[in-house]
Every structure is written in structure tokens, then in C-alpha cells.
Amino acid sequence: xxxxxxxxxxxxxxxxxxxxxxxxxxxxxxxxxxxxxxxxxxxxxxxxxxxxxxxxxxxxxxxxxxxxxxxxxxxxxxxxxxxxxxxxxxxxxxxxxxxxxxxxxxxxxxxxxxxxxxxxxxxxxxxxxxxxxxxxxxxxxxxxxxxxxxxxxxxxxxxxxxxxxxxxxxx
Amino acid sequence: xxxxxxxxxxxxxxxxxxxxxxxxxxxxxxxxxxxxxxxxxxxxxxxxxxxxxxxxxxxxxxxxxxxxxxxxxxxxxxxxxxxxxxxxxxxxxxxxxxxxxxxxxxxxxxxxxxxxxxxxxxxxxxxxxxxxxxxxxxxxxxxxxxxxxxxxxxxxxxxxxxxxxxxxxxxxxxxxxxxxxxxxxxxxxxxxxxxxxxxxxxxxxxxxxxxxxxxxxxxxxxxxxxxxxxxxxxxxxxxxxxxxxxxxxxxxxxxxxxxxxxxxxx
Numbered sequence: 001x002x003x004x005x006x007x008x009x010x011x012x013x014x015x016x017x018x019x020x021x022x023x024x025x026x027x028x029x030x031x032x033x034x035x036x037x038x039x040x041x042x043x044x045x046x047x048x049x050x051x052x053x054x055x056x057x058x059x060x061x062x063x064x065x066x067x068x069x070x071x072x073x074x075x076x077x078x079x080x081x082x083x084x085x086x087x088x089x090x091x092x093x094x095x096x097x098x099x100x101x102x103x104x105x106x107x108x109x110x111x112x113x114x115x116x117x118x119x120x121x122x123x124x125x126x127x128x129x130x131x132x133x134x135x136x137x138x139x140x141x142x143x144x145x146x147x148x149x150x151x152x153x154x155x156x157x158x159x160x161x162x163x164x165x166x167x168x169x170x171x
Numbered sequence: 172x173x174x175x176x177x178x179x180x181x182x183x184x185x186x187x188x189x190x191x192x193x194x195x196x197x198x199x200x201x202x203x204x205x206x207x208x209x210x211x212x213x214x215x216x217x218x219x220x221x222x223x224x225x226x227x228x229x230x231x232x233x234x235x236x237x238x239x240x241x242x243x244x245x246x247x248x249x250x251x252x253x254x255x256x257x258x259x260x261x262x263x264x265x266x267x268x269x270x271x272x273x274x275x276x277x278x279x280x281x282x283x284x285x286x287x288x289x290x291x292x293x294x295x296x297x298x299x300x301x302x303x304x305x306x307x308x309x310x311x312x313x314x315x316x317x318x319x320x321x322x323x324x325x326x327x328x329x330x331x332x333x334x335x336x337x338x339x340x341x342x343x344x345x346x347x348x349x350x351x352x353x354x355x356x357x358x359x360x361x362x363x364x365x366x367x368x369x370x371x372x373x374x375x376x377x378x379x380x381x382x383x384x385x386x387x388x389x390x391x392x393x394x395x396x397x398x399x400x401x402x403x404x405x406x407x408x409x410x411x412x413x414x415x416x417x418x419x420x421x422x423x424x425x426x427x428x429x430x431x432x433x434x435x436x437x
Contacts, residue, residue, distance in 0.1 A: 032280070086180070138352075138354060
């Protein structure tokens with residue numbers, strides 16, 4: 001009796017892992033770092049995490065989870081409510097539809113896919129914010145943010161692959 | 172879900188009060204976790220600073236000695252001026268300005284990305300924070316409190332696109348509004364046409380509207396163009412770890428102004 005229960009609990013915790021890790025990443029990304037102009041160009045770790053999990057374990061990163069993460073990000077960063085939720089959901093749908101090509105592909109291909117998909121996400125975020133604010137935002141911070149996000153993806157991706165292997169392999 | 176998200180986008184435009192309430196409730200809930208996460212960064216930064224400081228202890232000491240001597244002179248001057256100010260105020264029967272109270276809060280959330288310039292601080296209503304208080308650093312004005320929760324509050328930085336701060340030029344006393352646009356240098360708008368701002372001139376809060384105490388340094392005029400005047404804020408944004416939030420009773424100021432000129436407490 002107790003064995004299956006603990007086993008089930010363990011399974012549940014493991015299945016929750018991608019969501020919990022993404023949440024932790026969101027909180028960590030809010031911590032102010034004493035770097036020049038970092039706050040305005042801080043890379044969007046959420047875009048990286050959602051892309052990664054949608055490609056590798058879409059069953060553990062369902063749209064509901066993506067929506068919740070996006071909404072929480074909007075709440076905590078003080079941005080226009082709903083913008084991150086829309087951006088991350090669209091990213092997740094777009095990435096999901098490319099799983100056939102990117103699923104088991106080489107890392108370089110996956111990264112190239114990220115370059116394209118996150119560009120779409122960045123443009124969408126810029127567009128939605130521009131519509132919401134009613135004024136054109138400077139494109140440069142958004143561009144730098146995008147470049148940083150693309151540049152940091154390999155390192156975060158590597159960490160996420162390790163984490164995935166360590167926690168989800170036995171599942 | 173996409174529809175819900177779009178709905179929320181619209182709601183945040185129309186139902187501002189409810190959204191604000193919800194926003195700060197969530198910030199409140201996450202404040203203890205964020206506070207915890209800021210600690211290691213603060214420790215490492217402190218250690219790096221300590222190591223960096225070790226190298227030039229001697230030069231730094233020398234510099235501080237000189238600065239101390241200079242500041243002592245200023246202290247004397249300030250005491251004399253304060254004395255004079257008080258006696259002149261008595262002559263004119265002006266009410267004495269009550270001193271402002273400060274709450275110091277640690278910044279626990281930043282990095283809003285490319286579209287917002289706000290920070291989350293680790294003090295709230297339980298520490299006596301109220302909406303619309305001025306947030307300052309040692310250098311000058313940083314922003315204004317826009318949402319207050321029990322243990323956390325959000326500060327709109329003066330560079331944010333939604334920030335409007337009543338300011339005055341320090342020399343000519345010409346009033347204007349400092350409008351942020353998410354760039355590093357906010358714009359000076361509604362300046363009277365006869366005002367002639369000079370590059371390098373200091374800009375301070377005017378106290379107009381009664382929200383902020385007058386005279387808080389904000390920045391210096393950095394660029395005067397044919398259709399725009401830009402101000403460089405004094406605050407060093409990347410090194411901002413704590414904010415002081417100024418509790419300033421608007422009622423104190425309204426006594427100084429003629430009836431109906433400035434809309435006293437709001």
C-alpha cells in the first residue's frame with residue numbers, strides 16, 4: 001500500500017519539476033544585479049525555458065503552465081498584464097508545431113530554431129507593449145535583450161539538459 | 172487562454188484599481204522569497220567591493236580626510252544658514268517646515284525588461300509606506316511609490332514611460348514636468364517658453380502638487396535641442412541597492428501656498 005503511494009508521490013514531484021524549475025528561474029531572474037543597464041536588457045529566461053520544455057517534454061509544460069508562468073511574470077515585473085502570457089503561449093504553440101523537425105535534432109539546429117522563435121517572441125512583446133502604451137518603444141533595448149537571450153540559450157540549455165537527465169530520466 | 176490573456180490586457184487598462192490590488196497582493200506573497208534570493212547577490216557584491224576597496228585603502232583614506240575637512244566647513248556654513256533661515260521665517264511669520272521621515276527599503280526585484288522601469292522594494296504598509304511617496308537614493312530622486320502592499324511596494328522609476336514629476340530649474344526656478352520615456356534621459360516638458368535652461372544646470376523637485384518635498388535633486392540638464400530638453404538623472408541605477416522613501420505630509424506644504432494654487436493633498 002505505502003509503496004505505490006510513495007512511488008506516485010515521487011512521480012508527481014518529478015512531473016512537476018519543469019514547471020517548478022521554470023518558476024524558480026523566474027524569481028531568480030528578478031534579482032537585481034549590479035551590472036550597467038542590466039535591468040533593461042536582462043535576458044528573458046522564461047522564453048528560453050518555455051522553448052526548451054516545449055521541445056523536450058511538452059507533456060510536462062502544457063499551455064496552462066505556460067499561461068500561469070507568463071501571468072506571474074507580468075505580475076512580478078510590473079509589465080502590462082497579459083503580455084508575457086500571450087508571448088509565451090504563442091511561443092509554445094509555434095515551438096510545438098515544429099517539434100517534428102526540432103525534436104531529436106542536433107543542438108545547433110535546436111539553437112537555430114531558438115534564434116528564429118525567440119525573434120518572433122521579442123517582436124510580439126515589442127508590438128503588444130507598443131499597442132498597450134500607445135507609443136512606439138525604442139527598439140534598441142528590446143534588440144539587446146533578444147541578443148542576450150539568444151547568446152545565453154546554450155548555457156541555460158546545457159543546464160536544463162543536465163537537470164532533465166538527473167530528474168526525469170527514471171520516469 | 173489567449174483570449175483570457177488579451178482580456179487581461181484590456182482589463183489592466185480599464186480596471187486599474189483592481190489590477191493594482193491584485194498585483195501588489197502577488198508581490199506581497201513573493202516578497203519573502205525574493206528577499207531571500209537577493210541576499211547571496213548582496214553578499215558577493217559586498218565581498219567584491221571589499222576586495223576592490225582593499226587595493227586603494229591608502230588613497231581612499233587620503234581622499235576621505237580631505238573630503239571630511241571640506242564637509243566640516245560646509246557643516247558650519249549649513250548651521251549658520253539654518254539659523255538665519257529660521258530667524259527670517261520667524262520675521263515673516265512663515266510656518267516652520269516639519270522634517271520628513273524616511274523609511275529605508277531594500278530593492279528585491281528589478282529587471283522588468285525592455286518595457287518597464289519599476290523596482291520592487293521590501294517595505295510596505297506595515298513600515299509606514301504610502302502611495303505616491305518619493306523614493307530617493309544618496310544621489311537624488313529615483314522615483315515614486317505606485318503600489319503598496321503589506322510587506323512590499325513597487326516604485327515607478329523616473330525614467331519609466333509613465334513617470335511624470337513636477338520639477339523646477341534650480342537657478343531660474345522655472346517650473347516644468349520631467350517625463351520619462353524608458354530611455355536613460357527623461358525629457359523636460361511644459362517648460363515656459365521664456366525659460367533658458369543651460370547645460371549642466373541642476374533640476375530639482377518643485378513640490379508642486381504637494382506629493383514630493385520641494386528641492387530634492389533630480390538631475391542635470393544634459394541636452395538642449397530645438398524641440399527637446401533632456402535631463403540626466405543623478406541616480407546611479409546599476410548600483411542602486413536601497414531606496415529611501417520620504418514620508419512627507421502634503422498638508423505641511425499646502426500651508427505655504429495660496430489657496431487654490433496647488434491642489435494640496437490628493
